[in-house]
Amino acid sequence: MSEPERAKPCDLCSALMEMFRGVRKEHIDISAFQSQGALDCSEHTSLIEQFTEYCQPKSTHNDHRPKKDMGFQGREGGESVGEVRIIESLESGGLYWELLLCPSTDCTEEFAKGDILDPDWVDLTKVKQWKSDCLALHGSKCNDPMRIWITAPAWLVDVELECVVPGEEHANFVALSYTYGDHLGLRADAGLSARLREPHAFRAEEIASRIPPILNHAMFITKGLGERYLWVDALCIGHDDPAETARQLRMMGSIYASATLTIIAADGDAEDGIVGLNGVSKSRALEQKLISFGSRKVIVRDTHIFSLVHGQTPYFSRAWTYQEHRLAKRKLYFLYKTAHWECQHWQSHEELIPGAEIETYIEPRLVESLDGFPELSSLSNIIGSYNDMNLRYPEDALPGITGLLAVLSRSFEGGFLFGIPEMFFHRALAWRPQWPFTELQHRTPSDRPRESQLLSGHLPSWSWVGWKGLVNLGQEAGRINDIASTIEETYPMVEWYTASSPTASASERRCIRSNWYEHREEWKRGMTQLPGWTAVDMEDDKGTYKDEPRIFPAGCGGRVYRHQNMIHDKNHGPTNDWYFPFPVAQISGATEPSMPDQTPYLFSRTQRSFVVGRRASGLTDHMPDEMANIIALCHCSSGRLVGTLHLHSREQLERFPLAEDAPTSGHGRIHNQLERFLVLKKDTNTEIATEPTDENLSKIEIVAVSMTRSESKTRNKETGRSEKPFVTTEAVNVLWIEWENSIAYRRAAGSVQKKHWEQLELEDLDLCVQGLLNYQPNGSDDGGLILMKGSSKLHDDFFRGKREQDNREDKPPEEEDFKDLFIFKEDDVQWFKDRGRMLEKVNLDLGDLVLWHSRTMYYACFPQGNRIPQVQHVCMTPAKFAKKEDLQLKAELFKTWQSTAHWPYCNIRKQGPPERDG
Numbered sequence: 001m002s003e004p005e006r007a008k009p010c011d012l013c014s015a016l017m018e019m020f021r022g023v024r025k026e027h028i029d030i031s032a033f034q035s036q037g038a039l040d041c042s043e044h045t046s047l048i049e050q051f052t053e054y055c056q057p058k059s060t061h062n063d064h065r066p067k068k069d070m071g072f073q074g075r076e077g078g079e080s081v082g083e084v085r086i087i088e089s090l091e092s093g094g095l096y097w098e099l100l101l102c103p104s105t106d107c108t109e110e111f112a113k114g115d116i117l118d119p120d121w122v123d124l125t126k127v128k129q130w131k132s133d134c135l136a137l138h139g140s141k142c143n144d145p146m147r148i149w150i151t152a153p154a155w156l157v158d159v160e161l162e163c164v165v166p167g168e169e170h171a172n173f174v175a176l177s178y179t180y181g182d183h184l185g186l187r188a189d190a191g192l193s194a195r196l197r198e199p200h201a202f203r204a205e206e207i208a209s210r211i212p213p214i215l216n217h218a219m220f221i222t223k224g225l226g227e228r229y230l231w232v233d234a235l236c237i238g239h240d241d242p243a244e245t246a247r248q249l250r251m252m253g254s255i256y257a258s259a260t261l262t263i264i265a266a267d268g269d270a271e272d273g274i275v276g277l278n279g280v281s282k283s284r285a286l287e288q289k290l291i292s293f294g295s296r297k298v299i300v301r302d303t304h305i306f307s308l309v310h311g312q313t314p315y316f317s318r319a320w321t322y323q324e325h326r327l328a329k330r331k332l333y334f335l336y337k338t339a340h341w342e343c344q345h346w347q348s349h350e351e352l353i354p355g356a357e358i359e360t361y362i363e364p365r366l367v368e369s370l371d372g373f374p375e376l377s378s379l380s381n382i383i384g385s386y387n388d389m390n391l392r393y394p395e396d397a398l399p400g401i402t403g404l405l406a407v408l409s410r411s412f413e414g415g416f417l418f419g420i421p422e423m424f425f426h427r428a429l430a431w432r433p434q435w436p437f438t439e440l441q442h443r444t445p446s447d448r449p450r451e452s453q454l455l456s457g458h459l460p461s462w463s464w465v466g467w468k469g470l471v472n473l474g475q476e477a478g479r480i481n482d483i484a485s486t487i488e489e490t491y492p493m494v495e496w497y498t499a500s501s502p503t504a505s506a507s508e509r510r511c512i513r514s515n516w517y518e519h520r521e522e523w524k525r526g527m528t529q530l531p532g533w534t535a536v537d538m539e540d541d542k543g544t545y546k547d548e549p550r551i552f553p554a555g556c557g558g559r560v561y562r563h564q565n566m567i568h569d570k571n572h573g574p575t576n577d578w579y580f581p582f583p584v585a586q587i588s589g590a591t592e593p594s595m596p597d598q599t600p601y602l603f604s605r606t607q608r609s610f611v612v613g614r615r616a617s618g619l620t621d622h623m624p625d626e627m628a629n630i631i632a633l634c635h636c637s638s639g640r641l642v643g644t645l646h647l648h649s650r651e652q653l654e655r656f657p658l659a660e661d662a663p664t665s666g667h668g669r670i671h672n673q674l675e676r677f678l679v680l681k682k683d684t685n686t687e688i689a690t691e692p693t694d695e696n697l698s699k700i701e702i703v704a705v706s707m708t709r710s711e712s713k714t715r716n717k718e719t720g721r722s723e724k725p726f727v728t729t730e731a732v733n734v735l736w737i738e739w740e741n742s743i744a745y746r747r748a749a750g751s752v753q754k755k756h757w758e759q760l761e762l763e764d765l766d767l768c769v770q771g772l773l774n775y776q777p778n779g780s781d782d783g784g785l786i787l788m789k790g791s792s793k794l795h796d797d798f799f800r801g802k803r804e805q806d807n808r809e810d811k812p813p814e815e816e817d818f819k820d821l822f823i824f825k826e827d828d829v830q831w832f833k834d835r836g837r838m839l840e841k842v843n844l845d846l847g848d849l850v851l852w853h854s855r856t857m858y859y860a861c862f863p864q865g866n867r868i869p870q871v872q873h874v875c876m877t878p879a880k881f882a883k884k885e886d887l888q889l890k891a892e893l894f895k896t897w898q899s900t901a902h903w904p905y906c907n908i909r910k911q912g913p914p915e916r917d918g
Contacts, residue, residue, distance in 0.1 A: 010041035019074040020101045021111045022081035027090050028072040043294035050291055055088050055095050080359040082111040098301040113356035114299035120283040122276040122339050123350055124224050130341040130348055131225055134330060138345045145329050145344040146370045147587045148407055151254035155236040156229040159219040164196040164235055173229035175259035176218040177324040179315055181269025193238050213273030218263050220280045231255060253327050253403025262328035266315040266335040274334045284337040299351060302336040305361045311335060319389035323404035326366050371565050372585035374412045376424050380473035384434055388470045394443035395457035397465045406593035411585055413515050415595040417498060418463035425514045426706035427474045427490040430733035430749045432646045434470035436630050440648040441468040458600040461746040477553040480577040482543030485722040486712040489553050492517050493704050497603040502743050503883050509603055524555040524580045532564045533581035544575060548722050551711050556580055606703050609760040612636055613656045613698040631656050643752030645736055656698045702734040707754060730754040771851040774844040775870040783863030785842040791832050792855035877904045
């Protein structure tokens with residue numbers, strides 16, 4: 001007797017099976033399948049009905065209307081075969097499910113990748129196979145992907161002896177990454193640490209009662225994976241010695257990178273532990289969503305392509321776990337009650353049958369940064385994401401990422417000062433909130449006892465460390481990204497110094513060297529042979545995105561550069577091409593990190609001005625908030641728009657009144673908020689109406705940080721392309737500061753058009769003024785004062801290189817930074833003349849007072865006649881810069897008829913023997 005003939009599948013079922021097989025590429029619009037067979041088919045009905053119910057609004061007040069183009073979307077070829085998405089609307093998107101087809105009972109197809117899971121217990125056999133396959137097949141790509149120095153932890157948990165043992169002798173270990181939750185966690189003080197080192201210490205009641213479930217579960221998994229040693233911060237970092245604790249925290253990045261694999265407990269906290277471990281934890285009570293599709297089952301996945309990067313559990317929002325997650329080379333996740341694997345080569349999930357592969361996303365930015373390429377935009381993404389994470393103690397903002405920064409310091413020369421890369425200090429110091437509507441919260445230290453706080457727990461206002469939220473450090477033209485329509489290059493305007501105290505003398509301050517800006521022009525001109533680079537001539541000016549013209553910074557063009565170490569596949573966005581070559585660090589496991597002392601105070605000689613802050617009209621609470629935290633900066637007298645300020649929060653915004661536009665040169669009132677943004681960012685003739693005599697003006701103080709030159713393509717609205725002509729703009733990066741106890745605190749950052757900055761009423765901060773009070777008529781032949789006019793503006797450029805003084809006995813010592821006196825050589829004088837500066841004799845009448853910037857080159861020439869010049873030389877700085885002991889010393893020298901060096905408030909040295917009456 002023959003078997004009954006199976007019913008032929010309907011058109012919709014056939015199309016869906018073709019999509020699972022990877023044969024069908026075009027989308028499936030369910031509404032287009034209206035044949036009688038499709039309407040009567042029961043095989044796909046359950047899937048569509050359950051998804052339709054899933055899309056229904058959960059509230060009766062929701063005006064959610066069903067979409068008419070619900071359908072299926074497939075993935076293109078390769079690993080993506082077998083993945084199908086059912087989505088609410090093929091045109092506009094909406095809710096969706098990711099689907100996997102389970103294999104049939106009588107055969108195995110490559111496209112059927114779904115696995116029906118045990119609802120109670122994790123399949124540790126599958127987990128162990130993931131580890132074995134990676135170790136056997138992936139080689140150095142997974143063994144040492146970041147080329148981080150091998151770190152042996154001071155202490156490890158021996159899962160067989162059930163105690164803590166010295167870690168130096170053991171090369172292979174597993175690490176645990178988890179969150180404490182609301183529990184403060186176990187702290188291994190001196191007494192407990194000694195007790196934990198006794199064999200089988202974890203069995204003792206007084207120890208077992210203090211160990212949270214997560215540690216027992218991690219030890220169980222470690223043993224199940226065939227490993228013996230486990231690193232857990234709570235047990236392996238002692239807290240009785242603050243200095244040693246700080247050292248271990250600095251090593252955390254390399255510890256996670258050195259671990260054979262890292263267990264990531266992403267579902268719960270330390271007390272929740274990991275569910276589904278047979279014999280050690282409770283059942284996971286997994287409710288895997290299975291839907292019938294004819295004789296088969298379809299699995300609705302709990303994860304998607306970005307789940308292991310941006311998960312939706314508290315683990316992914318905790319700051320301390322960020323660097324652990326990023327630096328681990330092999331990761332075993334326990335997420336959504338199931339196990340998941342990620343190494344540098346692939347991802348796998350417990351819901352997949354063994355050997356099945358699907359589309360994956362493995363975060364590339366960190367590995368690229370660790371290849372020796374100092375890419376500011378990639379670094380900005382890493383830091384920006386971290387800074388939005390949560391901390392129990394705000395002062396842990398820097399300690400929580402110190403390990404990761406130490407690793408990155410091998411690519412970013414000079415390391416990081418409170419999270420700001422010294423290599424790009426002049427640009428990154430002007431960091432801003434990520435988006436116009438981003439809200440930053442000012443971090444303030446907790447009331448945790450000082451002895452319990454970690455080292456480097458300062459929260460300086462000038463660093464992003466002092467503010468919680470998404471931040472953007474900016475960009476520097478280096479790596480070519482053809483999608484970007486604007487590129488930027490920054491130029492220093494001031495020298496920055498740092499010290500541990502606000503009263504530190506000049507000799508106690510360290511100069512911050514931004515080597516990228518010091519040598520960039522040399523690299524562009526090819527003055528140095530740089531290994532590993534190959535120049536590639538461009539056949540035309542087209543880039544890789546929509547054939548849009550490629551934009552170049554000043555001094556570049558016609559060719560691009562590629563480095564032998566940049567081997568990551570790129571088919572969109574950032575390319576493997578660079579505008580110019582630069583030294584690439586050759587990083588290996590032996591390359592040590594380079595981090596400076598974390599000194600929280602900054603010093604500079606910069607310019608300041610006062611401007612009026614104004615909210616632009618139309619940006620009220622009744623309109624969308626996209627531009628909420630950006631205000632206009634206006635000239636105090638004319639009200640003319642000169643720049644913009646990106647505030648940190650709506651709270652700051654309330655300090656600034658709303659202004660009306662006073663259009664000129666044909667500009668009308670602007671209603672569209674996007675156009676408003678363009679008015680604030682670009683050079684226009686728009687003015688903000690203000691009354692110069694209004695006492696309620698929101699006048700604020702801004703200081704210059706650096707200058708940024710931008711090259712931008714022109715957007716063609718008709719073609720949707722960014723094209724020529726290219727537009728060049730120059731803007732001064734500024735900080736809004738406020739003073740407290742003679743210390744300036746950052747409030748926000750912004751920019752002022754360069755030409756407007758030069759027209760503002762500028763003042764020099766940390767300014768020393770020198771002068772002469774003339775007691776004799778002084779003409780052209782009478783000798784006297786000669787100045788190198790304009791030389792003060794070139795002071796920082798001149799001293800940026802190493803300068804040797806002329807051989808004079810009265811020259812000051814090197815450590816005084818040329819502040820008191822510098823004796824120029826003839827070659828030095830010519831250096832200034834070559835840059836357009838000229839010596840000028842100053843003629844004076846009786847009683848004239850002449851003042852000049854102390855950074856101006858000057859000298860006294862001999863008279864040609866019989867009249868002898870007679871002057872009184874004065875030097876002045878703001879008194880608030882002087883330390884109390886300096887003022888006392890000056891008073892003592894004055895009372896005893898002694899003279900001092902030029903600089904008034906520090907470096908006070910006696911100048912020769914006492915001389916009565918001068």
